[in-house]
Amino acid sequence: MDAVEKANAERQRRWVKDQKVGEGTYAVVYRGRELATGRKIAIKKIKVGQFKDGLDMSAVREVKYLRELQHPNIIELLDVFSSKTNLNLVLEFLDTDLEMIIKDRSLVFLPADIKSWMAMTFRGLEFCHRNFILHRDLKPNNLLIASDGQLKIADFGLARDAADPGYKMTCQVITRWYRPPELLFGCRYYSTAVDIWSVGCIFAELMLRIPYLPGESDMDQLKTIFRALGTPTDEEWPGHTKLPDYVSVGQFPRTPLRDLFTAASGDTLNLLSKCIIFEPRKRISARDALYHPYFFALPYPTHPSKLPKTAAQTAAASRPPDEVDGNVDPGGGAPAGVGKAAPPKKLKRKLSGHDLSRNIARKLDFTAS
Amino acid sequence: MQQQPPTSPDVSSAAKSPLFQSSTQYRNWRFSVEQLKATRAALNQASVAAIRNTFESDSPGSSSDVHFLDANEEHLLVKLYIIKISQLCGHFRFPEEVEATGITYLKRFYLKNTVMDWHPKNVMLTALYLATKTTNHPISLESYTANIPRTNASDVLDLEFLVAQSLAFEFAVWHAHRALWGIWLDIQDLPQAPPHEELQRIHDTAMQHIRTSRLTDVELIYPPSQIALACLSLAHPEIAAFWARSKNADTALEAIESIKRTITRDGDTPSVDVVREIDRHLKICKNPEKVVGSKAYLAKRAREEKEAELKRKKKAENVRKATEQGNPFGEVLVGQANLDDDD
Ligand SMILES: Nc1ncnc2c1ncn2[C@@H]1O[C@H](COP(=O)(O)OP(=O)(O)O)[C@@H](O)[C@H]1O
Ligand SMILES: [Mg+2]
Numbered sequence: 001m002d003a004v005e006k007a008n009a010e011r012q013r014r015w016v017k018d019q020k021v022g023e024g025t026y027a028v029v030y031r032g033r034e035l036a037t038g039r040k041i042a043i044k045k046i047k048v049g050q051f052k053d054g055l056d057m058s059a060v061r062e063v064k065y066l067r068e069l070q071h072p073n074i075i076e077l078l079d080v081f082s083s084k085t086n087l088n089l090v091l092e093f094l095d096t097d098l099e100m101i102i103k104d105r106s107l108v109f110l111p112a113d114i115k116s117w118m119a120m121t122f123r124g125l126e127f128c129h130r131n132f133i134l135h136r137d138l139k140p141n142n143l144l145i146a147s148d149g150q151l152k153i154a155d156f157g158l159a160r161d162a163a164d165p166g167y168k169m170t171c172q173v174i175t176r177w178y179r180p181p182e183l184l185f186g187c188r189y190y191s192t193a194v195d196i197w198s199v200g201c202i203f204a205e206l207m208l209r210i211p212y213l214p215g216e217s218d219m220d221q222l223k224t225i226f227r228a229l230g231t232p233t234d235e236e237w238p239g240h241t242k243l244p245d246y247v248s249v250g251q252f253p254r255t256p257l258r259d260l261f262t263a264a265s266g267d268t269l270n271l272l273s274k275c276i277i278f279e280p281r282k283r284i285s286a287r288d289a290l291y292h293p294y295f296f297a298l299p300y301p302t303h304p305s306k307l308p309k310t311a312a313q314t315a316a317a318s319r320p321p322d323e324v325d326g327n328v329d330p331g332g333g334a335p336a337g338v339g340k341a342a343p344p345k346k347l348k349r350k351l352s353g354h355d356l357s358r359n360i361a362r363k364l365d366f367t368a369s
Numbered sequence: 370m371q372q373q374p375p376t377s378p379d380v381s382s383a384a385k386s387p388l389f390q391s392s393t394q395y396r397n398w399r400f401s402v403e404q405l406k407a408t409r410a411a412l413n414q415a416s417v418a419a420i421r422n423t424f425e426s427d428s429p430g431s432s433s434d435v436h437f438l439d440a441n442e443e444h445l446l447v448k449l450y451i452i453k454i455s456q457l458c459g460h461f462r463f464p465e466e467v468e469a470t471g472i473t474y475l476k477r478f479y480l481k482n483t484v485m486d487w488h489p490k491n492v493m494l495t496a497l498y499l500a501t502k503t504t505n506h507p508i509s510l511e512s513y514t515a516n517i518p519r520t521n522a523s524d525v526l527d528l529e530f531l532v533a534q535s536l537a538f539e540f541a542v543w544h545a546h547r548a549l550w551g552i553w554l555d556i557q558d559l560p561q562a563p564p565h566e567e568l569q570r571i572h573d574t575a576m577q578h579i580r581t582s583r584l585t586d587v588e589l590i591y592p593p594s595q596i597a598l599a600c601l602s603l604a605h606p607e608i609a610a611f612w613a614r615s616k617n618a619d620t621a622l623e624a625i626e627s628i629k630r631t632i633t634r635d636g637d638t639p640s641v642d643v644v645r646e647i648d649r650h651l652k653i654c655k656n657p658e659k660v661v662g663s664k665a666y667l668a669k670r671a672r673e674e675k676e677a678e679l680k681r682k683k684k685a686e687n688v689r690k691a692t693e694q695g696n697p698f699g700e701v702l703v704g705q706a707n708l709d710d711d712d
Contacts, residue, residue, distance in 0.1 A: 002482070002486065003481065004535050054510065054529045057507055080537075080538040
């Protein structure tokens with residue numbers, strides 16, 4: 001075998017694939033572990049054969065950026081290997097995402113909790129922007145949460161380098177509810193400010209516990225935004241009526257944020273309003289946001305380990321690490337002949353990742369002990 | 370505290386900042402001159418030994434008359450294909466970024482592979498196509514191959530995984546031409562700055578030197594900011610010195626002297642006759658295991674197929690055992706095994 005193929009095979013052997021845990025648009029995600037340490041990991045398997053242009057752009061982007069970015073608030077790419085026609089990204093395993101936490105009605109968010117999530121989001125984003133990288137798909141579902149409560153920006157499938165001034169980019173990015181008005185108007189020269197708008201929407205969603213600007217179509221998205229924030233004037237946002245896809249969707253009056261966010265502090269609303277300024281050049285930068293008085297005022301941000309957790313997270317944390325990560329047979333997804341274990345143990349592992357089966361597996365655990 | 374907003378990047382200082390120092394390029398793709406030489410020599414020796422072995426096991430004594438390429442000859446051949454990448458990019462009107470990245474990929478590939486296994490005329494096509502994607506200038510494979518004579522889709526795609534693997538999936542590259550752009554922006558603000566037209570001329574000349582530098586090893590040895598400064602210095606030494614002093618980087622001026630020497634020494638186009646001779650040898654000494662349809666190729670495929678078959682059997686056996694032992698969740702296990710079957 002060639003040295004390069006051999007190195008790939010060696011890398012592949014370090015990781016064991018266990019249970020399917022999620023499905024993205026172009027990939028299947030498995031829970032797995034590092035063979036030597038039992039450390040929990042995720043394997044994002046991207047099918048390559050199905051694309052007529054070879055390696056798919058989302059995969060290329062994700063690998064390119066995650067290979068370079070190392071930061072506590074950005075998901076860690078531990079390894080990459082290929083197997084036949086698949087590309088496999090080995091990622092740190094993350095228990096849940098911000099969307100699930102927001103939707104979990106049993107959880108109560110304190111202002112300090114929201115401040116903590118916002119600080120972690122801005123820290124990760126500031127690092128991206130400092131590296132001239134635009135994420136272009138920020139939303140609660142792509143902010144994953146580690147078992148220690150750390151928030152990690154994930155899913156770099158739409159990311160790109162911040163372009164040189166005057167270089168055209170596609171405006172078909174960012175999930176609609178989090179998409180800024182300049183993109184909805186077809187602006188092809190944009191900046192890091194597009195991500196800031198998305199963060200503003202997430203900030204509002206954390207307070208409201210429902211999406212802040214849920215438009216039903218691209219046109220309705222503009223209406224939804226202007227209904228909430230007022231239709232921009234040419235003074236507020238010079239030149240916006242000249243943008244390629246500009247349409248007038250009606251005149252809506254500006255209502256103070258205070259009317260909707262009744263319990264929020266002045267600092268909170270000040271930072272929120274700076275994230276969702278119409279004129280992109282006036283929107284706050286991630287760097288400046290981190291120095292905003294909001295983050296220095298009381299209450300201080302909750303320590304990540306003390307943040308609200310979903311039931312699934314608590315369950316995962318309360319199980320002894322041995323049962324979750326223990327020395328069990330790699331089974332189906334692993335290279336043949338890497339150790340053997342009795343079937344009951346194997347069964348337990350196979351089931352523990354399935355939400356449905358989790359209770360059964362837990363019961364079996366008790367009878368076994 | 371007021372700091373440089375991330376929307377207006379200061380490219381020149383970025384090239385020396387910790388950002389570059391945490392990049393995969395800084396960590397994994399920088400070598401000393403000696404390291405490069407040793408790496409290539411070792412790779413060449415190991416490759417020759419392996420190919421000789423294949424020849425001999427096919428028919429003993431058959432390798433004795435073969436002229437295998439040495440590391441130098443390999444390097445010259447790759448250099449020729451760097452030039453071909455540039456020609457191709459001119460034809461496609463690809464941006465500078467694509468061209469520079471494709472060339473970097475080709476160079477890095479041959480730090481892990483030998484031309485006797487994979488001919489650069491094929492690898493070049495894949496490296497460049499991959500570069501269009503990693504620099505976010507994708508074009509369809511169809512229009513790519515339609516514009517290159519005697520090339521079909523599989524010529525490009527068959528090697529894509531191999532190239533990506535050889536690059537260790539490290540796709541991001543920091544280029545000297547970007548660093549030059551940053552320096553050039555700085556220079557315009559210097560009190561000593563010459564009039565605009567002259568500045569433009571200096572930039573264009575420096576850019577020519579940067580293109581020449583791509584034929585050499587400097588990007589595998591020095592950071593892009595130093596290469597850019599060296600090229601500026603080749604174009605206009607005084608301006609380069611002004612800039613360095615304005616940045617309190619006088620020591621950089623000494624460091625770039627060896628870059629300038631290397632570019633001047635190694636930036637020439639290899640002689641066609643010499644490369645033709647190398648290619649003639651290569652026809653005979655190339656690895657028969659990589660020649661589709663050859664005896665050695667088929668033997669290797671049969672070996673691999675046998676191993677895969679063994680693996681599949683073992684897997685099926687494991688599943689059968691688990692089911693037989695009355696495991697109530699046998700179904701789940703079987704389903705699971707099927708799910709992973711394509712690995
Ligand atoms: N590191 C991870 N740890 C645990 N689950 C993950 C991880 N990465 C992804 N997932 C799961 O897989 C799903 C799809 O992953 P994602 O990266 O968002 O793919 P896509 O780019 O296709 O949206 C996620 O919503 C999540 O449920
Ligand atoms: Mg996603």
